[in-house]
Amino acid sequence: PNCVVELFEKIGDGRCDDGVGAYNTLDCGYDGGDCDAYNKYPNCNVNNPHWIGDGECHRDPYNTPECGYDDGDCDESNSKY
Numbered sequence: 001p002n003c004v005v006e007l008f009e010k011i012g013d014g015r016c017d018d019g020v021g022a023y024n025t026l027d028c029g030y031d032g033g034d035c036d037a038y039n040k041y042p043n044c045n046v047n048n049p050h051w052i053g054d055g056e057c058h059r060d061p062y063n064t065p066e067c068g069y070d071d072g073d074c075d076e077s078n079s080k081y
Helices: 065-071 075-079
Strands: none
16 A cells, blocks of 8 residues: 555566665565565665566676676676686
8 A cells, every 4th residue: 555656567576676766665566576586685685676586697896796796697607607
């Protein structure tokens, strides 16, 4: 009832919307759980929080300790170098 967002259908749609915006709040259940991977890394500042832990390794700033190496998505490729 306290979740005030423009498009309520984005809540719980599998994509972390607005990493630090209205969707990713306690009142909105952290975007219905969509931002759980991103929220594990409070010092991770990226433009596309939905890329964190999406199964694909993205370059810096995603593949950094602050972002959990893209929430583990880059572990395999990082182990090769």
